[in-house]
Amino acid sequence: MTTLNLSNFSAISLNQLNAQASLMDRGEKKYLMHYHALPQLLEALRDEFAVLQIQDNSIFAYHNVYMDTKELDFYYDHNDRKPDRIKVRTRHYVDSDLYFFEFKQKNNGHMRKFRYEIEKEQHGVMDQVWYNFIEDVYASLFDRSIGKFIFPSLSTQYQRVTLCHKTKPEKITIDFALKVKNLRAAWEEKNSCSIDNLVIIESKTNEEFSIGQELIDANGGNLVATCSKYCIGNNLLENIERNNHFVPTLEIVENIMKGGKVLSKRKMIKTVEKSL
Numbered sequence: 672m673t674t675l676n677l678s679n680f681s682a683i684s685l686n687q688l689n690a691q692a693s694l695m696d697r698g699e700k701k702y703l704m705h706y707h708a709l710p711q712l713l714e715a716l717r718d719e720f721a722v723l724q725i726q727d728n729s730i731f732a733y734h735n736v737y738m739d740t741k742e743l744d745f746y747y748d749h750n751d752r753k754p755d756r757i758k759v760r761t762r763h764y765v766d767s768d769l770y771f772f773e774f775k776q777k778n779n780g781h782m783r784k785f786r787y788e789i790e791k792e793q794h795g796v797m798d799q800v801w802y803n804f805i806e807d808v809y810a811s812l813f814d815r816s817i818g819k820f821i822f823p824s825l826s827t828q829y830q831r832v833t834l835c836h837k838t839k840p841e842k843i844t845i846d847f848a849l850k851v852k853n854l855r856a857a858w859e860e861k862n863s864c865s866i867d868n869l870v871i872i873e874s875k876t877n878e879e880f881s882i883g884q885e886l887i888d889a890n891g892g893n894l895v896a897t898c899s900k901y902c903i904g905n906n907l908l909e910n911i912e913r914n915n916h917f918v919p920t921l922e923i924v925e926n927i928m929k930g931g932k933v934l935s936k937r938k939m940i941k942t943v944e945k946s947l
Contacts, residue, residue, distance in 0.1 A: 675709065675730065677832065679717055682724035688835045688842070699782055700884055702872040702892035703923050705930075706847055709870050712890040719882055720834040720843065725767065731831050732765035733846075736795035736854070737901045739824035740817070746905055749897065750916045754778065755813055758901060759805055759821065761794045762786075770794045772801055776812055795854075797821050823854045825908070827900045829871075836883065841876040843883050851904030864907045869927050871898055895920045 683691075704712070722729045738759040739745045748756035758775040770793065773786040785808065793801075802821060809817050828850045834843040847870045853862040872892060874884045888894065898920055905911050906921055914921065 675713065675832065677713070677722050677729045680713075680720070680722035680729070680834075681837065682729075683721040683835050685723065685725055688723055688833070691835060691840060698877060699873055699875045700881075700894060701898035702874070702887050702894055703898060703920070703927065704870045704872065704891045704893060705927050706868050706870050708891040709845070709847070712872075712887065712892065715886045715890045716834060716843070716883065719886070720836055723833040723835065728766060729832060731767075731833075733827075733829055733831055734763040734765055734794075735760050735827045735900075736823050737825045737827070738797050738821045740819040740821055742819070743824070743905070743911060744817075744819065746902055746911060747913075749899060749902055750911075750914060752916055757809065757812075758899070759797075760901075761789065761796070763794050774805060774808055776808075778812075795823050795826070797823065825854055825901055825904050825910070826852045827904060828852075829900070834883075839876070839878065839882075841874070841878065841881060841883055843875070843887075844873045846871045846873075846900075849900065851900070851907060853904075853908045853910060855910065862908065864904070866907070866924070866928055868930060869924060871900065893923055895923065 723731075725731070737745075745756065745758055755776070755778050757777070758773075760773050760775075762771045762773055763769075764771075768791075770789045770791055771786045772789045772793065773784060776783045776785075805821065806817055809815075828848075829846045830848045832845040834845070835841070849866045849869055849871070851864050851866075856862065872887060874881055874887060876883070896919065897916060902914075902917055903920070903924060906914050906917060907924075
């Protein structure tokens with residue numbers, strides 16, 4: 672995997688980014704592409720966006736631990752396209768050695784995120800305090816209780832580049848070098864997976880027009896209806912019994928993992944027709 676060149680980007684500090692585009696309440700779109708196409712996209716984004724830089728570093732390592740019920744309710748809520756759903760995780764910002772507990776709620780395509788700084792020992796742990804917090808927030812959002820035990824389910828590790836528009840509240844995160852690990856059954860043979868070629872891009876804004884999304888569309892980004900790292904990981908590690916909602920995304924992921932070019936929907940349809 673070649674090293675990304677970000678030296679041509681203007682730099683933005685974390686405080687500046689949070690002031691302009693913290694976007695805890697936002698709309699977002701997700702894209703997939705092959706890692707080899709990423710330099711072209713970065714060049715297209717350079718004039719409009721600045722890169723987050725902390726102590727001369729612009730590529731940051733993340734480690735997340737996702738929580739779920741025994742029945743994987745949070746996964747299946749996503750797969751079954753429930754308009755209101757949640758994700759619960761702890762996150763370790765490896766380079767700055769900061770830890771957070773995060774609760775994400777999606778309501779008809781709109782994302783809200785609550786997060787709180789925690790101690791190192793709380794990373795990847797679901798204790799009674801946090802369970803009570805989740806129950807309270809869940810009840811306030813959905814007027815019902817989860818009513819089930821929640822525990823660590825899957826971990827993800829990856830590297831991230833964060834871009835912020837120079838004048839607008841718009842942010843792009845670019846994730847790559849993804850690794851997933853099954854925390855529910857560590858003894859199983861297929862309990863981890865590396866996805867070196869895959870790049871996951873999220874465009875986040877609370878405005879109707881997005882120059883970032885236009886540039887991603889024009890430079891190799893494959894817009895997907897859903898692209899949760901947690902859900903992709905559960906599928907690749909074969910934790911689940913159904914995945915109908917994720918099939919189009921998983922087909923693109925599989926193609927990228929094999930190093931092939933991703934076909935557009937029109938080309939995919941024509942390919943299928945020729946094979947009939």
